[in-house]
Amino acid sequence: MNKKAIILSSGGIDSTTTMAIAKSEGFDIYSMSFNYGQRHSVELKKGGEIAKFFKAKGHIIIDIDLRNIGGSALTDNIEVPKDRKEEDILRGIPITYVPARNTIFLSFALAWAEIIGAYDIFIGVNAVDYSGYPDCRLEYIRAYEKMAELGTKMGVEEKRRIKIHTPLISLTKKEIIRKGLELGVDFSMTHSCYDPTDDGKACGRCDSCYMRLKGFREAGVKDPLVYASN
Protein backbone atom coordinates (compact mmCIF):
# COMPACT_ATOMS: atom_id res chain seq x y z
CA MET A 1 0.00 0.00 0.00
CA ASN A 2 1.31 3.42 -0.92
CA LYS A 3 1.71 6.15 1.64
CA LYS A 4 -0.96 8.83 1.55
CA ALA A 5 -0.20 12.45 0.86
CA ILE A 6 -2.49 15.44 0.97
CA ILE A 7 -1.81 17.97 -1.75
CA LEU A 8 -3.16 21.50 -1.52
CA SER A 9 -4.44 22.21 -4.99
CA SER A 10 -5.34 25.63 -6.36
CA GLY A 11 -5.51 24.43 -9.95
CA GLY A 12 -2.47 26.51 -10.85
CA ILE A 13 0.94 25.65 -12.23
CA ASP A 14 2.65 25.39 -8.86
CA SER A 15 0.21 23.12 -7.05
CA THR A 16 -0.28 20.94 -10.13
CA THR A 17 3.46 20.42 -10.53
CA THR A 18 3.59 19.72 -6.79
CA MET A 19 0.94 17.04 -7.24
CA ALA A 20 2.96 15.50 -10.09
CA ILE A 21 6.02 15.41 -7.83
CA ALA A 22 4.09 13.72 -4.99
CA LYS A 23 2.76 11.16 -7.49
CA SER A 24 6.25 10.53 -8.88
CA GLU A 25 7.46 9.88 -5.34
CA GLY A 26 4.94 7.07 -5.03
CA PHE A 27 2.34 8.70 -2.80
CA ASP A 28 -1.38 8.12 -3.14
CA ILE A 29 -2.89 11.51 -3.87
CA TYR A 30 -5.50 13.17 -1.68
CA SER A 31 -6.30 16.50 -3.26
CA MET A 32 -7.71 19.37 -1.23
CA SER A 33 -9.05 22.61 -2.68
CA PHE A 34 -10.61 25.64 -1.04
CA ASN A 35 -13.54 27.75 -2.03
CA TYR A 36 -12.85 30.96 -0.18
CA GLY A 37 -14.96 33.36 -2.19
CA GLN A 38 -12.02 34.07 -4.43
CA ARG A 39 -12.64 35.89 -7.68
CA HIS A 40 -11.10 33.05 -9.60
CA SER A 41 -13.44 30.26 -8.56
CA VAL A 42 -12.83 28.70 -11.99
CA GLU A 43 -9.83 27.21 -10.20
CA LEU A 44 -12.18 24.90 -8.30
CA LYS A 45 -13.42 23.28 -11.48
CA LYS A 46 -9.83 22.86 -12.60
CA GLY A 47 -8.98 21.30 -9.23
CA GLY A 48 -11.39 18.44 -9.93
CA GLU A 49 -10.01 17.81 -13.41
CA ILE A 50 -6.49 17.79 -12.10
CA ALA A 51 -7.31 15.39 -9.25
CA LYS A 52 -8.79 13.04 -11.85
CA PHE A 53 -5.71 13.35 -14.08
CA PHE A 54 -3.53 12.16 -11.18
CA LYS A 55 -5.99 9.39 -10.20
CA ALA A 56 -6.44 10.92 -6.76
CA LYS A 57 -7.85 8.57 -4.10
CA GLY A 58 -9.66 11.49 -2.56
CA HIS A 59 -10.58 15.03 -3.52
CA ILE A 60 -12.38 17.44 -1.27
CA ILE A 61 -13.30 21.08 -1.58
CA ILE A 62 -13.58 23.01 1.65
CA ASP A 63 -15.84 26.05 1.79
CA ILE A 64 -14.47 28.80 3.96
CA ASP A 65 -15.73 32.34 4.11
CA LEU A 66 -12.67 34.53 4.17
CA ARG A 67 -14.92 37.25 2.73
CA ASN A 68 -16.32 37.79 6.23
CA ILE A 69 -12.82 38.52 7.39
CA GLY A 70 -11.90 40.62 4.37
CA GLY A 71 -8.62 42.33 3.67
CA SER A 72 -7.27 41.26 0.30
CA ALA A 73 -7.80 41.98 -3.37
CA LEU A 74 -8.50 38.29 -3.88
CA THR A 75 -11.48 38.18 -1.57
CA ASP A 76 -12.49 41.81 -1.12
CA ASN A 77 -13.69 44.48 -3.50
CA ILE A 78 -10.23 45.93 -3.96
CA GLU A 79 -9.20 46.12 -7.60
CA VAL A 80 -6.70 43.51 -8.78
CA PRO A 81 -3.65 45.44 -10.00
CA LYS A 82 -2.93 45.13 -13.73
CA ASP A 83 0.07 45.70 -15.99
CA ARG A 84 2.48 46.21 -13.11
CA LYS A 85 6.22 46.27 -13.69
CA GLU A 86 8.10 43.18 -12.56
CA GLU A 87 10.05 45.08 -9.90
CA ASP A 88 6.76 46.25 -8.40
CA ILE A 89 5.35 42.72 -8.47
CA LEU A 90 8.35 41.36 -6.63
CA ARG A 91 8.73 44.15 -4.08
CA GLY A 92 7.10 43.90 -0.64
CA ILE A 93 3.92 42.12 0.33
CA PRO A 94 1.44 42.33 -2.54
CA ILE A 95 -2.15 43.50 -2.27
CA THR A 96 -3.25 40.00 -3.26
CA TYR A 97 -1.76 38.61 -0.03
CA VAL A 98 -4.52 36.90 1.94
CA PRO A 99 -3.74 37.05 5.67
CA ALA A 100 -2.89 33.68 7.16
CA ARG A 101 -4.13 31.89 4.05
CA ASN A 102 -1.56 29.11 4.01
CA THR A 103 -1.94 28.76 7.77
CA ILE A 104 -5.68 28.20 7.31
CA PHE A 105 -5.22 25.84 4.36
CA LEU A 106 -2.59 23.77 6.15
CA SER A 107 -4.82 23.53 9.22
CA PHE A 108 -7.57 21.89 7.21
CA ALA A 109 -5.01 19.63 5.57
CA LEU A 110 -3.78 18.66 9.01
CA ALA A 111 -7.30 17.77 10.15
CA TRP A 112 -7.84 15.63 7.05
CA ALA A 113 -4.41 14.05 7.46
CA GLU A 114 -5.31 12.97 10.97
CA ILE A 115 -8.57 11.40 9.78
CA ILE A 116 -7.16 9.43 6.85
CA GLY A 117 -3.83 8.59 8.47
CA ALA A 118 -1.55 10.68 6.29
CA TYR A 119 1.70 12.11 7.60
CA ASP A 120 2.69 13.98 4.46
CA ILE A 121 1.28 17.25 3.19
CA PHE A 122 2.47 18.87 -0.04
CA ILE A 123 2.15 22.58 -0.67
CA GLY A 124 3.42 24.41 -3.74
CA VAL A 125 4.80 27.45 -1.95
CA ASN A 126 7.56 29.25 -3.69
CA ALA A 127 10.03 31.66 -2.15
CA VAL A 128 11.35 32.97 -5.47
CA ASP A 129 8.28 34.48 -7.12
CA TYR A 130 6.44 35.02 -3.86
CA SER A 131 9.21 36.44 -1.75
CA GLY A 132 6.75 38.96 -0.35
CA TYR A 133 4.49 36.35 1.26
CA PRO A 134 5.63 35.53 4.82
CA ASP A 135 3.86 32.16 4.66
CA CYS A 136 5.86 31.01 1.64
CA ARG A 137 9.15 30.74 3.52
CA LEU A 138 10.81 27.57 4.76
CA GLU A 139 11.27 29.02 8.25
CA TYR A 140 7.50 29.34 8.51
CA ILE A 141 6.92 25.82 7.17
CA ARG A 142 9.31 24.30 9.74
CA ALA A 143 7.52 26.17 12.54
CA TYR A 144 4.22 24.87 11.20
CA GLU A 145 5.46 21.27 11.30
CA LYS A 146 6.54 21.69 14.90
CA MET A 147 3.17 23.13 15.89
CA ALA A 148 1.37 20.36 13.97
CA GLU A 149 3.25 17.65 15.83
CA LEU A 150 2.46 19.20 19.20
CA GLY A 151 -1.20 19.81 18.38
CA THR A 152 -2.39 16.48 16.98
CA LYS A 153 -3.13 13.01 18.27
CA MET A 154 -0.86 11.49 15.62
CA GLY A 155 2.00 13.75 16.68
CA VAL A 156 1.56 13.41 20.44
CA GLU A 157 0.18 9.89 20.94
CA GLU A 158 1.65 8.11 17.93
CA LYS A 159 4.87 10.16 17.93
CA ARG A 160 4.56 10.65 14.19
CA ARG A 161 6.54 13.29 12.37
CA ILE A 162 4.30 15.39 10.18
CA LYS A 163 6.16 16.43 7.08
CA ILE A 164 5.15 19.44 5.02
CA HIS A 165 6.76 19.02 1.62
CA THR A 166 7.62 22.16 -0.32
CA PRO A 167 9.32 20.80 -3.44
CA LEU A 168 9.05 24.10 -5.33
CA ILE A 169 10.29 26.40 -2.64
CA SER A 170 13.53 27.38 -4.35
CA LEU A 171 12.55 26.94 -7.99
CA THR A 172 11.88 29.72 -10.48
CA LYS A 173 8.67 29.65 -12.52
CA LYS A 174 10.68 28.49 -15.52
CA GLU A 175 12.07 25.56 -13.52
CA ILE A 176 8.63 24.67 -12.15
CA ILE A 177 7.19 24.57 -15.67
CA ARG A 178 10.06 22.41 -16.93
CA LYS A 179 9.70 20.06 -13.95
CA GLY A 180 5.97 19.77 -14.59
CA LEU A 181 6.41 19.04 -18.29
CA GLU A 182 9.08 16.44 -17.46
CA LEU A 183 6.53 14.69 -15.22
CA GLY A 184 3.82 14.78 -17.89
CA VAL A 185 1.68 17.64 -16.60
CA ASP A 186 -0.76 19.01 -19.15
CA PHE A 187 -0.70 22.70 -18.30
CA SER A 188 -3.83 23.40 -20.31
CA MET A 189 -5.66 22.01 -17.23
CA THR A 190 -4.18 24.69 -15.02
CA HIS A 191 -5.31 28.18 -14.26
CA SER A 192 -3.43 31.06 -12.67
CA CYS A 193 -5.30 34.34 -13.28
CA TYR A 194 -6.35 36.51 -10.33
CA ASP A 195 -9.10 38.17 -12.33
CA PRO A 196 -10.47 35.96 -15.12
CA THR A 197 -13.25 37.01 -17.49
CA ASP A 198 -16.80 35.76 -16.91
CA ASP A 199 -16.25 32.90 -19.36
CA GLY A 200 -13.13 31.84 -17.42
CA LYS A 201 -10.39 33.22 -19.66
CA ALA A 202 -7.20 34.48 -18.03
CA CYS A 203 -6.77 38.27 -18.17
CA GLY A 204 -3.10 38.15 -19.17
CA ARG A 205 -2.42 41.35 -17.22
CA CYS A 206 -2.49 40.64 -13.48
CA ASP A 207 0.65 39.79 -11.52
CA SER A 208 -0.09 36.09 -11.66
CA CYS A 209 -0.62 36.04 -15.45
CA TYR A 210 2.54 38.11 -15.85
CA MET A 211 4.65 35.65 -13.87
CA ARG A 212 3.08 32.66 -15.65
CA LEU A 213 3.66 34.06 -19.15
CA LYS A 214 7.21 35.03 -18.27
CA GLY A 215 7.84 31.51 -16.93
CA PHE A 216 6.64 29.88 -20.15
CA ARG A 217 8.64 32.34 -22.24
CA GLU A 218 11.80 31.59 -20.27
CA ALA A 219 11.14 27.85 -20.41
CA GLY A 220 10.93 28.20 -24.19
CA VAL A 221 7.48 26.61 -24.27
CA LYS A 222 4.17 28.02 -25.44
CA ASP A 223 1.58 28.47 -22.68
CA PRO A 224 -1.38 26.31 -23.81
CA LEU A 225 -3.91 28.67 -22.13
CA VAL A 226 -6.11 31.04 -24.09
CA TYR A 227 -5.89 34.60 -22.79
CA ALA A 228 -8.57 37.27 -22.98
CA SER A 229 -6.00 39.80 -24.21
CA ASN A 230 -4.49 37.51 -26.87
Next chain:
Amino acid sequence: MNKKAIILSSGGIDSTTTMAIAKSEGFDIYSMSFNYGQRHSVELKKGGEIAKFFKAKGHIIIDIDLRNIGGSALTDNIEVPKDRKEEDILRGIPITYVPARNTIFLSFALAWAEIIGAYDIFIGVNAVDYSGYPDCRLEYIRAYEKMAELGTKMGVEEKRRIKIHTPLISLTKKEIIRKGLELGVDFSMTHSCYDPTDDGKACGRCDSCYMRLKGFREAGVKDPLVYASN
Protein backbone atom coordinates in the same frame (compact mmCIF):
# COMPACT_ATOMS: atom_id res chain seq x y z
CA MET B 1 -7.83 53.63 22.56
CA ASN B 2 -7.92 50.16 24.02
CA LYS B 3 -5.93 47.34 22.53
CA LYS B 4 -7.96 44.87 20.49
CA ALA B 5 -8.23 41.21 21.39
CA ILE B 6 -9.86 38.41 19.49
CA ILE B 7 -11.62 35.91 21.72
CA LEU B 8 -12.60 32.50 20.43
CA SER B 9 -16.10 31.99 21.74
CA SER B 10 -17.95 28.69 21.85
CA GLY B 11 -20.66 30.00 24.14
CA GLY B 12 -19.48 27.73 26.95
CA ILE B 13 -18.22 28.39 30.45
CA ASP B 14 -14.56 28.42 29.52
CA SER B 15 -14.64 30.81 26.57
CA THR B 16 -17.12 33.10 28.32
CA THR B 17 -14.92 33.36 31.39
CA THR B 18 -11.98 33.94 29.04
CA MET B 19 -13.87 36.83 27.45
CA ALA B 20 -14.57 38.29 30.88
CA ILE B 21 -10.85 38.09 31.70
CA ALA B 22 -9.88 39.83 28.43
CA LYS B 23 -12.45 42.54 29.17
CA SER B 24 -11.15 42.96 32.73
CA GLU B 25 -7.64 43.41 31.32
CA GLY B 26 -8.87 46.38 29.32
CA PHE B 27 -9.03 44.88 25.84
CA ASP B 28 -11.69 45.75 23.31
CA ILE B 29 -13.47 42.51 22.53
CA TYR B 30 -13.67 40.98 19.07
CA SER B 31 -15.61 37.76 19.41
CA MET B 32 -15.23 34.94 16.91
CA SER B 33 -17.42 31.85 16.75
CA PHE B 34 -17.45 28.90 14.38
CA ASN B 35 -20.27 27.05 12.76
CA TYR B 36 -18.68 23.73 11.94
CA GLY B 37 -21.74 21.58 11.60
CA GLN B 38 -21.54 20.71 15.28
CA ARG B 39 -24.50 19.04 16.87
CA HIS B 40 -24.71 21.82 19.40
CA SER B 41 -25.27 24.76 17.06
CA VAL B 42 -27.33 26.34 19.85
CA GLU B 43 -23.91 27.55 20.96
CA LEU B 44 -23.87 29.99 18.03
CA LYS B 45 -26.96 31.78 19.27
CA LYS B 46 -25.40 31.97 22.71
CA GLY B 47 -22.19 33.35 21.17
CA GLY B 48 -24.10 36.40 19.92
CA GLU B 49 -25.75 37.05 23.29
CA ILE B 50 -22.44 36.76 25.07
CA ALA B 51 -20.68 39.12 22.65
CA LYS B 52 -23.43 41.66 23.33
CA PHE B 53 -23.09 41.19 27.10
CA PHE B 54 -19.42 42.13 26.87
CA LYS B 55 -20.09 45.03 24.47
CA ALA B 56 -17.93 43.44 21.81
CA LYS B 57 -16.70 45.81 19.09
CA GLY B 58 -16.94 42.99 16.60
CA HIS B 59 -18.51 39.55 16.43
CA ILE B 60 -18.19 37.21 13.48
CA ILE B 61 -19.29 33.67 12.88
CA ILE B 62 -17.20 31.65 10.48
CA ASP B 63 -18.79 28.80 8.57
CA ILE B 64 -16.48 25.88 8.07
CA ASP B 65 -17.46 22.44 6.92
CA LEU B 66 -15.55 20.03 9.10
CA ARG B 67 -18.30 17.52 8.26
CA ASN B 68 -16.65 16.98 4.88
CA ILE B 69 -13.52 15.96 6.72
CA GLY B 70 -15.33 13.88 9.34
CA GLY B 71 -13.81 11.97 12.18
CA SER B 72 -15.37 13.05 15.46
CA ALA B 73 -18.50 12.46 17.48
CA LEU B 74 -19.09 16.21 17.42
CA THR B 75 -19.34 16.47 13.65
CA ASP B 76 -19.93 12.91 12.47
CA ASN B 77 -22.69 10.43 13.05
CA ILE B 78 -20.86 8.75 15.89
CA GLU B 79 -22.91 8.60 19.07
CA VAL B 80 -21.95 11.04 21.81
CA PRO B 81 -20.98 8.93 24.84
CA LYS B 82 -23.27 9.31 27.85
CA ASP B 83 -23.03 8.57 31.57
CA ARG B 84 -19.33 7.81 31.47
CA LYS B 85 -17.30 7.49 34.65
CA GLU B 86 -15.00 10.39 35.41
CA GLU B 87 -11.87 8.27 35.07
CA ASP B 88 -12.98 7.31 31.56
CA ILE B 89 -13.71 10.94 30.67
CA LEU B 90 -10.25 12.01 31.76
CA ARG B 91 -8.29 9.12 30.25
CA GLY B 92 -6.77 9.38 26.77
CA ILE B 93 -8.03 11.36 23.81
CA PRO B 94 -11.82 11.40 23.83
CA ILE B 95 -14.07 10.50 20.91
CA THR B 96 -15.29 14.09 20.87
CA TYR B 97 -11.80 15.28 19.93
CA VAL B 98 -12.02 17.15 16.61
CA PRO B 99 -8.73 16.82 14.74
CA ALA B 100 -6.80 20.05 14.50
CA ARG B 101 -9.81 22.03 15.69
CA ASN B 102 -7.95 24.62 17.73
CA THR B 103 -5.36 24.88 14.96
CA ILE B 104 -8.12 25.72 12.49
CA PHE B 105 -9.86 28.14 14.86
CA LEU B 106 -6.63 29.95 15.72
CA SER B 107 -5.79 30.25 12.02
CA PHE B 108 -8.98 32.16 11.34
CA ALA B 109 -8.38 34.28 14.42
CA LEU B 110 -4.92 35.03 13.10
CA ALA B 111 -6.31 36.14 9.74
CA TRP B 112 -8.83 38.42 11.45
CA ALA B 113 -6.15 39.73 13.81
CA GLU B 114 -4.05 40.75 10.86
CA ILE B 115 -6.97 42.60 9.24
CA ILE B 116 -8.09 44.55 12.30
CA GLY B 117 -4.62 45.09 13.76
CA ALA B 118 -4.91 42.91 16.85
CA TYR B 119 -1.90 41.21 18.38
CA ASP B 120 -3.72 39.37 21.13
CA ILE B 121 -5.85 36.26 20.79
CA PHE B 122 -7.61 34.67 23.76
CA ILE B 123 -8.55 31.00 23.80
CA GLY B 124 -10.16 29.17 26.71
CA VAL B 125 -8.12 25.99 26.48
CA ASN B 126 -7.72 24.05 29.63
CA ALA B 127 -5.14 21.42 30.38
CA VAL B 128 -6.84 20.12 33.53
CA ASP B 129 -10.20 18.89 32.26
CA TYR B 130 -9.01 18.36 28.71
CA SER B 131 -5.70 16.69 29.35
CA GLY B 132 -6.45 14.31 26.50
CA TYR B 133 -6.55 17.04 23.85
CA PRO B 134 -3.09 17.65 22.38
CA ASP B 135 -4.12 21.14 21.26
CA CYS B 136 -4.98 22.26 24.80
CA ARG B 137 -1.40 22.22 26.04
CA LEU B 138 0.87 25.22 26.55
CA GLU B 139 3.66 23.61 24.55
CA TYR B 140 1.36 23.58 21.53
CA ILE B 141 0.23 27.18 22.12
CA ARG B 142 3.83 28.42 22.26
CA ALA B 143 4.63 26.60 19.00
CA TYR B 144 1.54 28.18 17.46
CA GLU B 145 2.69 31.69 18.43
CA LYS B 146 6.07 31.06 16.85
CA MET B 147 4.48 29.84 13.63
CA ALA B 148 2.07 32.79 13.64
CA GLU B 149 4.90 35.30 13.89
CA LEU B 150 6.78 33.70 11.03
CA GLY B 151 3.71 33.38 8.81
CA THR B 152 2.14 36.83 8.94
CA LYS B 153 2.86 40.29 7.65
CA MET B 154 2.48 41.74 11.16
CA GLY B 155 4.99 39.24 12.53
CA VAL B 156 7.54 39.48 9.73
CA GLU B 157 7.27 43.09 8.47
CA GLU B 158 6.11 44.84 11.62
CA LYS B 159 8.07 42.57 13.97
CA ARG B 160 5.03 42.23 16.20
CA ARG B 161 4.79 39.53 18.80
CA ILE B 162 1.52 37.66 18.51
CA LYS B 163 0.33 36.58 21.91
CA ILE B 164 -2.09 33.72 22.41
CA HIS B 165 -3.55 34.14 25.88
CA THR B 166 -4.68 31.00 27.70
CA PRO B 167 -5.78 32.34 31.08
CA LEU B 168 -7.60 29.13 32.02
CA ILE B 169 -4.95 26.65 31.09
CA SER B 170 -4.16 25.50 34.61
CA LEU B 171 -7.51 26.13 36.31
CA THR B 172 -10.00 23.46 37.35
CA LYS B 173 -13.63 23.83 36.29
CA LYS B 174 -14.46 24.94 39.81
CA GLU B 175 -11.87 27.69 39.65
CA ILE B 176 -13.03 28.78 36.20
CA ILE B 177 -16.61 29.11 37.45
CA ARG B 178 -15.51 31.07 40.51
CA LYS B 179 -13.35 33.36 38.36
CA GLY B 180 -16.26 33.94 35.97
CA LEU B 181 -18.69 34.75 38.79
CA GLU B 182 -16.14 37.12 40.32
CA LEU B 183 -16.02 38.98 36.99
CA GLY B 184 -19.79 39.16 36.74
CA VAL B 185 -20.44 36.44 34.17
CA ASP B 186 -24.06 35.34 33.98
CA PHE B 187 -23.64 31.62 33.33
CA SER B 188 -27.26 31.22 32.30
CA MET B 189 -26.06 32.63 28.93
CA THR B 190 -23.61 29.81 28.49
CA HIS B 191 -24.04 26.39 27.00
CA SER B 192 -21.80 23.33 27.26
CA CYS B 193 -23.73 20.23 26.15
CA TYR B 194 -22.37 18.03 23.34
CA ASP B 195 -25.80 16.65 22.54
CA PRO B 196 -28.64 19.04 23.43
CA THR B 197 -32.31 18.25 22.86
CA ASP B 198 -34.12 19.75 19.88
CA ASP B 199 -35.38 22.64 22.01
CA GLY B 200 -31.83 23.42 23.11
CA LYS B 201 -31.79 21.89 26.59
CA ALA B 202 -28.55 20.37 27.86
CA CYS B 203 -28.64 16.55 28.13
CA GLY B 204 -26.98 16.45 31.55
CA ARG B 205 -25.30 13.16 30.68
CA CYS B 206 -22.50 13.75 28.17
CA ASP B 207 -18.89 14.30 29.27
CA SER B 208 -19.21 18.05 28.92
CA CYS B 209 -22.39 18.26 31.03
CA TYR B 210 -20.77 15.95 33.58
CA MET B 211 -17.74 18.21 33.96
CA ARG B 212 -19.87 21.35 34.07
CA LEU B 213 -22.22 20.02 36.76
CA LYS B 214 -19.30 18.76 38.79
CA GLY B 215 -17.63 22.19 38.52
CA PHE B 216 -20.71 23.99 39.80
CA ARG B 217 -21.14 21.44 42.59
CA GLU B 218 -17.54 21.90 43.68
CA ALA B 219 -17.81 25.68 43.42
CA GLY B 220 -20.78 25.46 45.75
CA VAL B 221 -23.01 27.29 43.26
CA LYS B 222 -26.17 26.17 41.49
CA ASP B 223 -25.84 25.83 37.72
CA PRO B 224 -28.50 28.23 36.32
CA LEU B 225 -29.06 26.02 33.24
CA VAL B 226 -32.14 23.86 32.78
CA TYR B 227 -31.27 20.28 31.96
CA ALA B 228 -33.39 17.79 29.98
CA SER B 229 -32.79 15.14 32.62
CA ASN B 230 -33.63 17.40 35.57
